[in-house]
Amino acid sequence: MSDLLSAAFVTVFIASVIAQAMPLVLASVGETIGEQAGVLNLGIEGVMLIGAYSGFIVTLTTGNFWLGMLAGAVGGIVANLAMLVLNVWLGLNQIVIGLAITLVGEGITSVLYLQNNAKSVTSLGTAPELSVPFLSDIPVIGPAIFEQSAIFWIALVLVVIAGLFLAKTNWGLSTRSAGQKPSSLDAAGGSVIQIRSIAVILGGAFVGLGGAYLAAITTSTFTPFITNGLGFIAIVITMLSRGRILVVVITSFVYGFAVAIGPALQVLGYNVPADVIRMIPFIVVILTLIIFARSSVVPPALGTPYSRGAR
Amino acid sequence: MKSAENDKAKNLLDGLVRSILPVILALLVAGLIMLAMGSNPIDFFSGVWTYGVTGSNLQRSLVLSAPLILVAVGLIVAFRGQLWNLGYNGQYLLGAVVASGAGPYLFASMPAWLATIVIILGALLVGAVWSLVPAILKARYGTNEIITSLVMSFIGVGIANLLIKGPLKDPNTPQPQTEVIADSYLLPYIPGTVIHIGLIIAIVIAIVAQFIFSRTSFGLRLDIFGASPKAARHVGINSTWMVILLFAVSSALIALAGAIDVLGQYSYQRANWDPHYGDAVMPFVFLARLSPLAAIPLVVFYAILATGGTLAAQQAGLNADFLLVIVGLILIFMTITEYVGDRRKLGQSYLPPGLKTTVVRLFQGGTGRKSS
Incomplete structure (x- = not known):
C-alpha cells in the first residue's frame, strides 16, 4: 500500500484532478x-458539447490545439446566440430556450460525430507540454x-481576469446590477440589453472553451454526450458560489478530486462503483442546501427578462 | 349570439395555429438541416410514416404514448402551480426500478393482480417521497426548485443504476439488468390489439386531471396559486402544502409512468438506461397550454415521430439522436410563435398568466390573458 502511494502515483493523481476540474472551472465561470447579469442558461450542457465537438474537429484536422480551443470558444458563442436573440433581445422564456439549446446541442453533436468520425477511434494525442523552469523540478x-500544456495556464489567466473584472471594474458592477436590479442600471444610464448581450457572448466563449478543454486536453477525444451532466454541475456550482470566482474554482477542484x-x-485496491463517484458531488450539493437552506442563492432578477416600465 | 359563436370558432382556430405552427416550422427546419448534412428529408419523413403509423406500427407508437402521457400529466400538475419540476428523469427511473426490482419477487409470492396493484402504489409512493426534498426546500426556504429537482434527478438516476448493478441484478445474465418478469404477469392487452392497458390508465388519469383542473374548486385554487402565490395566500390557500402536494403528485405520476412502462412493455430494466421522456414531452406540454387532454394528441404525435424516427433516421443516414434536434427546434419555434402571436393577438398563450409574468416578458402591457 505504501509503495502504491509513491511519488509517481501522487503526481498522476494531482494531474488528473486538474484535468477533470479545468473544464468545469471554465464552464462555471462562463x-x-x-x-x-441575470441570464440563467440551462443550455450550458449543449453549449459545452458544441464547444467540445468544434474543438475536437478543428484540432483533429489542423493538428493545432490552440486553433481547437479557439474553435471551441467560437462554437460556444454561436450556440449562445440563440439565447442572446431569443431571450435577451426578444425576452422569451429562458428555461424553455435553455432546454432547447441543450437538446439541439446533444442531438447535433451526436449525429455529426456518428456520421463523420465514428468509423475509427480517434485520439488527438497530448497537447505540447510546457515545463515551467525550476518549478517543474520540485x-x-x-x-x-x-x-x-500552456493552454492550462492561459485558461487559468482568463479565469483570473474574468474574476477580477467581475469584482473590481465598472463593467463588473454593471453586469452584477443587471442581475440584481436591472431598473437601477437602466436609471443610471446603462443599457441592460447591452450588458446582458456582452455577458451572454462572453459566457458562451468560456463555456465553449470548457467543452473544448474537456475534449482536447482532458480526454483527447470526443464521444457523443461526453459532458455527461457536467453542464448541470456547472449550473449548480454557479448557484452555490454566488458570483465569487474563487469559490467557483475551489468547488470545481473539489469536484475534480x-x-x-x-x-x-x-x-489502490478499493472498488468504488463509478455511479457512487458520479453521485457524490450532487449529494454534497443537496446536503449543503439542506443544512444551510439558503433562501436566495441567485441574483433576484435571474430568469426575468428586463422590460422597461414593467412592474 | 352569432358573433359570439364566430369568436369562439376563431379563438379555437387561432389556438390550433399557435399549437401546430411551431411543430411544422421545426420539421421544415429539421428537413433543411438534414439536407445540409447530406441526408434526404423525404426519406426520413416517409420513413417516420412507414415505421410509425402503417400496419401494426401505430400500435407500437401507442404503446410508447402510455408513459409519455403520464409524464406529460405529471409535468402539467407542477407547471400549473408555477413549479419547475425538472427532476423527471430520476423520478421516472426510480418508478421503473420499483416495478423491475420488486416485480419478480411480488409476482412469485402473490396473485398477479395484487402484485400489480402493490407495485403501482409502491411506485406512486416512491415518486412522492422522492420529491419531498426539493418541495420542502422550496416551500420552507424558497430554494430554487429548478436546481434542487435537477440535482435530485442525477442522484435518482445513480441510485437506480446502483440498485440494478447491485442487489437487483439478475445473477443469471452477464449484463447488469433485472430479472425478466414473465409475459403472463405483464399488464394485459386491450382486446384485439397488442397495446397494454397502461394506455387506458394514462388516458383515464389525463381525463381525471383535466376534470380536476377545470371543474373543481381545487382546480380554481391551483390556478390562483399558479398565477400568484402571494394572492393565493390572501384567499387562504396554504402555499406550503400546495407546493408539497403538487410536487408529490407530479413526481408520483412520472414514477408511475416508469412502473407502467416496465410492467407493460419492457418486463425488465437494464442499467444505464434512461429514455429521457421528460425532455421530449416538455414542448408538447406547453403547446397543449398545460391542458392534459390537449396534450394527448400532441404526445401521440411525438410517439409516432419517435417510434418511426428511430428506424427512419438510420435509413436516412442519421441516428436516432436527431430526434433531440427536432424537439429542441420545436421548443425554439414555440417561443418564437408565442412572441409573434402576442404581437398579433393570435389565439391564447400556452402559459398560465403567472408563468408569463414571472418568466416571460409581457409585450402587450396589460394583463396576461387567461389560458383555457
Missing part, C-alpha cells in the same frame, strides 16, 4: 458571468502541476 508536485479519486482508489 455560467457565472451570464448568471450575474518533486511530486512539480511534474504534476508545472508540466501542463471526487472524479479523480475513483480510478485512484481502484489502483
Whole structure:
C-alpha cells in the first residue's frame, strides 16, 4: 500500500484532478458571468458539447490545439446566440430556450460525430507540454502541476481576469446590477440589453472553451454526450458560489478530486462503483442546501427578462 | 349570439395555429438541416410514416404514448402551480426500478393482480417521497426548485443504476439488468390489439386531471396559486402544502409512468438506461397550454415521430439522436410563435398568466390573458 502511494502515483493523481476540474472551472465561470447579469442558461450542457465537438474537429484536422480551443470558444458563442436573440433581445422564456439549446446541442453533436468520425477511434494525442523552469523540478508536485500544456495556464489567466473584472471594474458592477436590479442600471444610464448581450457572448466563449478543454486536453477525444451532466454541475456550482470566482474554482477542484479519486482508489485496491463517484458531488450539493437552506442563492432578477416600465 | 359563436370558432382556430405552427416550422427546419448534412428529408419523413403509423406500427407508437402521457400529466400538475419540476428523469427511473426490482419477487409470492396493484402504489409512493426534498426546500426556504429537482434527478438516476448493478441484478445474465418478469404477469392487452392497458390508465388519469383542473374548486385554487402565490395566500390557500402536494403528485405520476412502462412493455430494466421522456414531452406540454387532454394528441404525435424516427433516421443516414434536434427546434419555434402571436393577438398563450409574468416578458402591457 505504501509503495502504491509513491511519488509517481501522487503526481498522476494531482494531474488528473486538474484535468477533470479545468473544464468545469471554465464552464462555471462562463455560467457565472451570464448568471450575474441575470441570464440563467440551462443550455450550458449543449453549449459545452458544441464547444467540445468544434474543438475536437478543428484540432483533429489542423493538428493545432490552440486553433481547437479557439474553435471551441467560437462554437460556444454561436450556440449562445440563440439565447442572446431569443431571450435577451426578444425576452422569451429562458428555461424553455435553455432546454432547447441543450437538446439541439446533444442531438447535433451526436449525429455529426456518428456520421463523420465514428468509423475509427480517434485520439488527438497530448497537447505540447510546457515545463515551467525550476518549478517543474520540485518533486511530486512539480511534474504534476508545472508540466501542463500552456493552454492550462492561459485558461487559468482568463479565469483570473474574468474574476477580477467581475469584482473590481465598472463593467463588473454593471453586469452584477443587471442581475440584481436591472431598473437601477437602466436609471443610471446603462443599457441592460447591452450588458446582458456582452455577458451572454462572453459566457458562451468560456463555456465553449470548457467543452473544448474537456475534449482536447482532458480526454483527447470526443464521444457523443461526453459532458455527461457536467453542464448541470456547472449550473449548480454557479448557484452555490454566488458570483465569487474563487469559490467557483475551489468547488470545481473539489469536484475534480471526487472524479479523480475513483480510478485512484481502484489502483489502490478499493472498488468504488463509478455511479457512487458520479453521485457524490450532487449529494454534497443537496446536503449543503439542506443544512444551510439558503433562501436566495441567485441574483433576484435571474430568469426575468428586463422590460422597461414593467412592474 | 352569432358573433359570439364566430369568436369562439376563431379563438379555437387561432389556438390550433399557435399549437401546430411551431411543430411544422421545426420539421421544415429539421428537413433543411438534414439536407445540409447530406441526408434526404423525404426519406426520413416517409420513413417516420412507414415505421410509425402503417400496419401494426401505430400500435407500437401507442404503446410508447402510455408513459409519455403520464409524464406529460405529471409535468402539467407542477407547471400549473408555477413549479419547475425538472427532476423527471430520476423520478421516472426510480418508478421503473420499483416495478423491475420488486416485480419478480411480488409476482412469485402473490396473485398477479395484487402484485400489480402493490407495485403501482409502491411506485406512486416512491415518486412522492422522492420529491419531498426539493418541495420542502422550496416551500420552507424558497430554494430554487429548478436546481434542487435537477440535482435530485442525477442522484435518482445513480441510485437506480446502483440498485440494478447491485442487489437487483439478475445473477443469471452477464449484463447488469433485472430479472425478466414473465409475459403472463405483464399488464394485459386491450382486446384485439397488442397495446397494454397502461394506455387506458394514462388516458383515464389525463381525463381525471383535466376534470380536476377545470371543474373543481381545487382546480380554481391551483390556478390562483399558479398565477400568484402571494394572492393565493390572501384567499387562504396554504402555499406550503400546495407546493408539497403538487410536487408529490407530479413526481408520483412520472414514477408511475416508469412502473407502467416496465410492467407493460419492457418486463425488465437494464442499467444505464434512461429514455429521457421528460425532455421530449416538455414542448408538447406547453403547446397543449398545460391542458392534459390537449396534450394527448400532441404526445401521440411525438410517439409516432419517435417510434418511426428511430428506424427512419438510420435509413436516412442519421441516428436516432436527431430526434433531440427536432424537439429542441420545436421548443425554439414555440417561443418564437408565442412572441409573434402576442404581437398579433393570435389565439391564447400556452402559459398560465403567472408563468408569463414571472418568466416571460409581457409585450402587450396589460394583463396576461387567461389560458383555457
